[in-house]
Amino acid sequence: MGTPKTVLDLPLSTKDRAPHFLRSNSTQKMGPASLALSASALLLLTLAISGCKPVGPNYQRPAPATETPALYKETGASNVPPPPNPANGSWSPANPSDGMLKGKWWEIYNDPQLNQYEERIATYNQSLHAALETYFAAREQVRIARAAFYPTLSAGPGVNHAKVSSHRPLTIPATSTITNYNDLTLEGQASWEPDFWGKIRRTVESAKAAAQASNADLANVELSLESELAEDYFELRGLDTQKQLLDSDIKALNDQLDLTRRRLKGGIGTGVDVAQALTQLDTERAQLIDVGIARTEFEHAIGSIAYYKLSDFNIAADPLEMGSKTVLPTVPTGLPSQLLERRPDIAAAERRAALANAQIGVAISAFYPTITLGGGGGFESTHGGTWLQGPSSLWSLGGQASELLIDGGLRHAVTQQARDNFEANASTYKNTIVVAFQEVEDKLSDLRILEQEEEAERAAVADAQNSLDISNQRYKGGVTSYLEVTTAENTLIQNQRTEANLKSEQYAKTVELIRSLGGGWDTTQIPK
Template sequence: MNVLRGRLALRERLLVAGLVGFVTLLAGCKVGPNYNRPATAPPPEYKEGGSAGAVVPPPNPNGGTWKPASPSDGMLRGKWWEVYQDPQLNALEEQIVPQNQNLRAALETYLYARDQVRVARADYYPTLSVSAAASRDQVSSHRPLAVSGTMIGYSDFQLGGQASWEPDFWGRVRRNVEAAHATAQASAADMANLDLSLHAELALDYFELRGLDSDARLLERTVKDYQNQLDLNQRLVKGGLATEVTVAQALTQLETTRAQLVDLNVARNEYEHAIATLINKEARDVSLAPAPLDLALPGVPVGVPSQLVERRPDISAAERRTAAANAQIGIAISAFYPNVVLGGGGGFESTNISTLIQGPSALWSLGGQATELLFDAGKRHAITDQARHNYEAQASTYRATVLGAFNEVEDRLSDLRVLEEEATTEKRAVAAAQSSLDLSNQRYRGGATNYLEVLVAESTLLSNQRTSTDLVTRQFAASVGLVRALGGGWDVTQLPQ
């Protein structure tokens, strides 16, 4: 009898071991296509690579031993705004991360997506539960077929546990984890892109504000010059060398310029309020002292186009969503295969609590179930087709994002090149206008011409000076735009793993 029991126990152990081995073998399967990043063809170099304000690393010479550039070699890193060497800008930029509510919302969105990965991973493991029950029951002594003298009241004590596990035979759980992980990474890239956009927007607003301060300084100097011209004409009228018309003309030009100076405050206040919004402060709490834009325009390291794919968070977000869409194909395909669930339970049951935890009170069960859907009117095929089409849509979005990124860099490089050429030309125009005004003043004071010639020369000079000042602001705006187009100081290594 003992030998027979030993053989039965051995068979049970072999059966369980074989079942575990079979489950392990099947768990290695994973249906659906494995992900490969959609192919893109970055240009070998930027068309506008030699633009002003951009720094491009030299190419590797023939036979050279230089190692290929990594995504961070020769590129902006971390706090990219520090390249402008403006302490006030640095102080403002540092306030965005802890204060901006949009960025806070993006962070919470990422944390939500990250928690979804944990939810998906939980399906790798069995679910376990325990239960305990106690009852006192009494049956009717008048029930059919009741035997006289039998017990009609009894107690029932139960202590047990259950386990259920759905082995990942077809890779549904693994694909689900892949999709959740890629989605979480896309959310992190979205947050990085928002962070970059906010910092770039603050830098743009800041340089626009300082550009207005430069314009205000120019108008203040011009007002002083026009006041001197008015005083001169008033003295000439008293001496009989000029008419009241000349004084009226000089006064008109002076007051017009003063009005332009006052009007600058409208735009300046709006930029100041925009900065306050970005750092989540009341407008009344942010007051920036006037500071003309006298900074030197820094060179922005551009790198090569192939690096751009690794440095733009919006590109990474699009690529990660493509990976998630690919995983959804595998999840859809897994629905065509049987759904297998293994389960078991065990515990103790007794009518007396003192004998509950004893060998004779033990009970257990072990089993499995496989379910195969035979007919669903094409629903699974439609879901699979949906997943494939969604993947193709995401892949196309990714390729379009990459192409748009390359062209955006080209636009900003072109802006810097054209603005540099225009600024150089405008400087010559300012010098010529200043010379013309000096000659007109000399002719007017010598009585060789009327005051109208001076007015025209003054207006021409002021117009060219304001254009020159505006070009400086536009150059800084284009520089910030180039930084934004290059991804700032971000790269894919910052994605959560």
């Protein structure tokens, strides 16, 4: 990598400027030939820098700790279609992005209210705004680092009037005829540290990787907020289902209580039956209150993420559909090999490994001399009329080099520290990949097992309903006590609530799977 072209557009030429400290009181003037020679030498030096290879290792993406699988293991859920089959032992999809989530992934649920809440995150959520500003700051750091490629220029006029003491040491009265004079100056200075060893290039490389990592962090924060809101939303809907069930059960238990009281008045029932019916009714009412508390907390969480005024924010009840197999959206998983390009946390970890690698080059550059070129020029006169004339011009060129000889092992320690940091970041990147695959496999297995559990639970609900119907008939016929009805009723209620929990959990697990797959994000969205 060479020095940017913009640096080459600023060669030191005639009237080039050096730092003020390089210009002596008696400025030396050079002839045209000497001046042209100096300028040509500096130009050649600048051109030579562009071909210098920066010190330190060039970055290579660390290889994953384990081989990427060809297929996900835990497939089988009906709403998670398998990826395309391998052809001739290798994957060859027509388009790597086919069958993958894109953009506003939450729209696959076809829920307008959820869409409305999700859309507000990008505009109003302050956690996301903080992450965005952090990325902007990291992006500006790249510009700060690039500024070191260019010379620093400064200029300014100076006007002084001075009187020389007639009694100063070594004064010869006969020659000291001027004791008052003006000093009018108009000078500029330039200083430039050529990037011989690539320190600036490695610093820019490091800053750019840091900005890209920050951009991936931003995407990860956004995905986390979106998925958290969606999970809370479906948990709330599941509680709406439970409330619907409890309301229905409480109505049925009220009817049962009326029945036991009529039977007691008729001399058929007992006071124990009435007490049992009343106890069960009060228990259901208490559980309904618990459901209301949990629902309120989820409502607050959704309002906070979507940045609503909580005192005015309400979500109307809308239970998940009951009585049939849960209809979940289809979640395309894509190929396992694509996961490395789709997870923002993996991308952030990889970019931080690149950042750490560039810092090795920055540390190694400290072993090489520091070379600074400079120049200065302008006009100086004692009278305004001759201030900007040719004879009043002055200029100087200069350069210096310095090399640290003894530092007590500091540079060696800093370089080794940079290498250790790279290895640490490389290991973090590899581990992030391992965890990512684990999360996807976990969610796939969760959905597969929950689907099986839901099917078994639906059968259990049907059986419990049948058992309750039989117990009610037996109780009304005087064959059994109300305890049997109570037991059957509790069994049905418990199974109905379990079925409702399974439904909301399945929706939440699809959200978690989408998050594990990276949502609709991929590494092409990282600024280059």
